[in-house]
Amino acid sequence: MAKFRLISFALCPYVQRAAIVLAEKGVPFERVNIDLANKPDWFLKLSPLGKVPVLVVEQDGREEVLFESAVIAEYLDETLAPQLHPADPLEKARHRAWIEFASATLADIYGYYTAADQRTFEEKRQAIAAKFDRLEQTLGEGPYFAGGRFGLVDAAFAPAFRYFDLFDRITGESPFDGRPKLKAWREALSERASVRGAVAPDYLEALQRFIRGKGSHLASLDLAEAA
Structure with a gap:
């Protein structure tokens, strides 16, 4: 092997x-x-x-x-088994497209936490909100992207959602509020052992230090909240 x-x-x-x-x-x-x-x-x-x-x-x-x-x-x-992608070629292609969407979401998240000024920060916040609206419209009954079966799309989005464990605390608001399907998906992913184990126990603290080191608008909000 x-x-x-x-x-x-x-x-x-x-x-x-x-x-x-x-x-x-x-x-x-x-x-x-x-x-x-x-x-x-x-x-x-x-x-x-x-x-x-x-x-x-x-x-x-x-x-x-x-x-x-x-x-x-x-x-x-x-x-390697078990297979996480759908077997049907068309459905598999659809899942690949949503993985690309997850990467675009991560790019907006990067812009959000590195934005040097409030205007850029707000633009990225709105870009993330628009993507989350699209996801809310796309999701079914859950708990995962394709229903009861965990797949590669879930593995792609889980790290993006994890950022908001810190962001929500800093800003005092959450883009998952008012989007019940997205919120339930986030919670289901956060409870999965593979997702929890993908980062070290001190991940949030390390992320917070990393963002503070960027000197960004979000970092200033975090420092103000801490003070």
Whole structure:
């Protein structure tokens, strides 16, 4: 059986995706955290883009290196049970499209917590709200994206929703309020063992320190709330 080594940054949501899928497959893996601000030479040799996650697959006496979270998730789903993607080609394509939507959501979230001024912060807040409205309209009865079956779309969105465990506390409001299906989905994901285990126990504290270090508008709100 293949051995897996996941090269990681502790706060990276894309790494969380890979870790969630590995956990859902029930396979052991080694996780190696690096400092993205001081990338080691061995990592730069492995990663053509200089980004995480990177999955090193040891099999049949050789090593292969995979990069990009969507590629890693697809490979794991094609080679390891249980299958998390739908079997139907059209439905599978639809799920892939929503995974791209999750990545676009993460891009807005990044802009939200790094926005230097209130105007940009508000623009990103509205962009996230618009995406969440679209999700609310798309979701069914739950508890997961495709109903009772956890899938790769769930693994893609869980790290995005996790940010709001901190954001909601800082701002005193939540974009999940008034969106009952989205709120229930978020809660179902937060209770899943693979999602909980994708980050360290001190994740929220580490994220808070990271955001404060950005000197952003959200960081100023956090410092004001703490004071």
